[in-house]
Amino acid sequence: MSAKENCNIEKLFTVEETAERLQMNPEVLRRKLRSGLIFGIKLTPKMWKIPESSIVDYINHADNLSKHSAVAETRTSENCSRFPRWIEYSGLPGYLSSKYGVATWLVMKKIIELDCLENEKAGVFFDFKIDELREITGLTRQTLHKVLLILKKEGYIDFLTIKGKNSITKFKVLTPLKTPMSIYEIPAEHGGVKGRLKTEVIGTCITRFF
Numbered sequence: 001m002s003a004k005e006n007c008n009i010e011k012l013f014t015v016e017e018t019a020e021r022l023q024m025n026p027e028v029l030r031r032k033l034r035s036g037l038i039f040g041i042k043l044t045p046k047m048w049k050i051p052e053s054s055i056v057d058y059i060n061h062a063d064n065l066s067k068h069s070a071v072a073e074t075r076t077s078e079n080c081s082r083f084p085r086w087i088e089y090s091g092l093p094g095y096l097s098s099k100y101g102v103a104t105w106l107v108m109k110k111i112i113e114l115d116c117l118e119n120e121k122a123g124v125f126f127d128f129k130i131d132e133l134r135e136i137t138g139l140t141r142q143t144l145h146k147v148l149l150i151l152k153k154e155g156y157i158d159f160l161t162i163k164g165k166n167s168i169t170k171f172k173v174l175t176p177l178k179t180p181m182s183i184y185e186i187p188a189e190h191g192g193v194k195g196r197l198k199t200e201v202i203g204t205c206i207t208r209f210f
Helices: 015-022 026-035 052-074 092-100 102-118 130-137 141-153
Strands: 041-044 047-051 126-128 157-162 168-173
Touching (some): 015 026, 015 052, 026 047, 026 102, 047 052, 092 102, 102 126, 102 130, 102 141, 126 130, 130 141
């Protein structure tokens, strides 16, 4: 039974109670509620009630994200399989989250991680099931579809779905990746190019998406 179907017979929690259980700032939780990352019942413009099953669902999805990230971390940096740290410092997470909602950055980051896992180099399509992406992000089908369309329209990704008995969607991160800050402005300690020797950059994975 889904969180929505179960919410009328299970215990409901306030934002403060839920934030304490998730060890999350209440304001961060409210943003997740507004964006649909966590399902809640909006009673008034400032009052939310969160079903217990919704909290459990979010914890399970967070565990899935951690497992997938752990897989990425076990790959070697030589074959470009790790998430490029400089992107975290490029201003892109804040830009996408503030303009389109935190779900947009969540999906974008996951697609970048998957691209690093699946491809030797950027700019190549890789196969991934939409339902699996929905499961590891914790988003509804409707929200995920909306986010993917935004990312495609804004020129961050491309994707196409091949329908059939086992439908597969092909994803590609478009390069150069549009970021508020260039990789050349980001210090080496944050994964950028600034302060590095040319020999540390040319022919390496540092500039994978740039």
